[in-house]
Amino acid sequence: MSDLPFLSLAQLAHAFERKEISPVEALESQLARIAALNERINAFTILDEDRARAAARASESRWQRGAPLGPLDGVPFTAKDNLMVAGLPHRRGSRAMPADPVADTAPAVLRCQEGGAVLLGLTTMPELGAGPVTISPLTGATTNPWDTAKQAGGSSGGGAASVSAGFCPFALGSDAGGSLRIPAALTGVVGFKATGGLVPMYPPNVAGGLSCVGPLARNVRDTATVLDIIARPDPRDAMSLPWRPDGLGADLELGLRGKRVALSLTLGYAPRVDAEIAQAFGQMGRRLADLGAIVEEADPDIDNPIDDYLVLLQAGYRYALQHMPAERRALLSPVMAGILEDGAGLALEDYMGAQARCQDLARRLHAFHQRFDLLLTPTVAAPAFDANLSYPKEFEEFPNRRAWTPYTSLFNLTQQPAISIPMGLTAAGLPMGLHIAAPRGHDAQVLQAAHALEAVLGFEARPPI
Template sequence: MLHQASFQSLRERYRRKELSPVDVARSALDHAERVNPRLNAFALIDRDAALAAARASEQRWHCGRPAGPLDGMPLAVKEFAAVRGWPTRRGSLVSSPQPAEQSTPFVQRLEDAGAVLLGKTRAPEFNWKGVTDSPGFGITRNPWDLSLTPGGSSGGCSAAVAAGIVRVSLGSDAGGSIRIPAAFTGMLGLKPTFGRVPVAPLPSAFSNVVHTGPIASDIHDLKEVYGVVCGPSAADWTSSLPVPAVAGDSTRPPASLRIGLLASKRWDDSVPAVKKGMARMLAVLAQAGLSPREVDYDVAAASAAAAGFYRVGCAAAVRNVDPSLHAQLDPGLLAFSQDAAAMTLPEYLLLCQQRDMHANQLCALFDQVDVLMLPTLPICAFEAGRNTPAGWPGDDWMTWNPYTPAFNAAQAPALSFPVWPDGHGGLPVGVQFVAPKYCEDRLLALAGLLQAELPIRVADLD
């Protein structure tokens, strides 16, 4: 299908006037409309707006004046992001259906760069959990197996990308919500350093643990999108950072990176598929001349502390809802945030101290290595419509993601790279790479090296 070609390929064909952005947009929209009834990946598909943007792109290319590298490229954004003219429902029936008057800064950057936004992707209510379903808007499913969850909370993003509707979608991550669905659907997922991608209006209920970033089926396309959306904005004071190094700008070749492999005792309770995926990744790194050495970091303890901030965010989201409407909220959200709602100030300050301790330990670790390697998750995708796998003790989803929240609290960049172990039901697993703050360039360079040996797969639902 036309829209599944790489951004570089599309640009070359646009430049030679062999292909129109309108044809590509129609191809993507038709695909979305065919498969979305089965996936429930999209909360909104705006054919008229997408085709209008594509026609404007066509005119720019015809005149030889494209707006940027993303001009005419189909993309999607998660429900949380304000897009002018579209509602911001955040997966909830109690949110306003009124269209936003202004796009959030990173969306405006996409629009200014000529990207063709197809619509908004599904998320659980207020992004509260690591799977994607909600009482008001149903269950989102995994393109590789419709009986399974794509993960969450950016599950609509990953489902849209894994199904080949778009090559990149922009999601958010406060406890793993980009990396979890990337791992469950076999996609790339980048959680940048906190503040790299500006968002407004502020504040977010999840405050300084929520990050915005891309889920993609190709590292080169991911880097191009990231290069457009990142950088400081006056609309978001947390984004007051230097413009980061992105595609091809790493000062350190990936083959020279010092990779620290997290001590196996920290993830030895992972399912066999995850262990096999880690072994496969180590073999690929060895072929590239990289020799990871074992390092220790108590990621589970760091994630447990970080989970406290996540619950505080969920409690804040609930507190912002009129109590008369609580009966319409996801019962799981109410139960999940109950303890955090009663947290005292001394308890919160203790949580801050725990976060600082673990973040400092991670920072010290990066004196020894350039990148930390560990599983993204200890499990594979499970049945859709559930918060935890069948037979799992309890219904708390944060008991099965002990390797992701730590890096939200530390505000460090992390990337999930997919591996497909043989003999484990044909499902992907994620290997997570973490770098020091502001060092996304290391992760992007490493992912480019890995993709040459481990190509990204896209599901065929047609």
């Protein structure tokens, strides 16, 4: 089956049911593809072939009996290196973290395994998730399947690259400032950040409430399918939101008719946007109108929240690593050591002030959404760049090195759901991402809009690797 690396979840399940291919055959095909291509991409921290083969054999037996566990049974997937998996190390992209295997499995990974999904291994990330690119002192740089000289983005870069390259239909990652959506945009896949607290997390992320676990996939329907499974409750996260047994993907076809949509190229503060991304985004108004949406260009009444975001992030790292032994702290990279040094200078007033301004930010966005159901922007302000750089050269003039990612962290601060879907390709053949956000708790509305736009944009996530 030549299309196997790029089949959807429903197509895979159909093939398993009709015995056109077995989960064992599907896994071996994926492992062969990884063996052939991963040296150029570097998506994995650990590839656990023995575990995967055992899971595939168990799945094959269930399909033969006509008793699959659900839509993920037999489907290969990956998990980011900051998601615990029993029996594997929990190194989080850092040489400073122990290489000993852990005893617990993170809730989202466990829910997928309980549904019969086949874990391939752990994917690469920057050290402790710090940054919007995947360059790690533990594993090096992860590259982009659309051009392996380019960056995959981060911090869930290994997961995005594994989906984009056809290593697996979906991956699990985390997002504390765009870490699912940024690499999704650069690699031409879908990345979804749910409303804060919707997907149970354990242990807590170093970024605290900024972070959430979510899926990367090649289309919106697969994203919704995975989300419905990983959002199931877990007692280890007693503060997660109540589970919706009706499912977030149940009404994907509702579309955009009558929805009030705001288009914002800059959010009022992005200092630069790549010309091709701006041009592609400029066509979204017509696309939305054709789908029956009521469209207006409008910026929310906010200032760039990056300073407050960095205060909260630095405080989170400082707290999480406060008891790290000196011999392990010495193994941290200069980048991470710098983040801790910056965090050491924070006072309680700095932290509480940032929290208070986040509340004000959320109120302003809430008021904005009284006028608009959805807010659309580009996902990032530049396409993929050199794999060994932390930001595009065109953005070097700006004091804030994250100026090329002005859109995503806002919605971590306000706990709103947001998604990145492919918007097309640049003239150089690099993906561009479209970002869709809605009020807190309106995750289904984000998925419905993304599904409708995905259909008219017609992007096919098959890089020429």
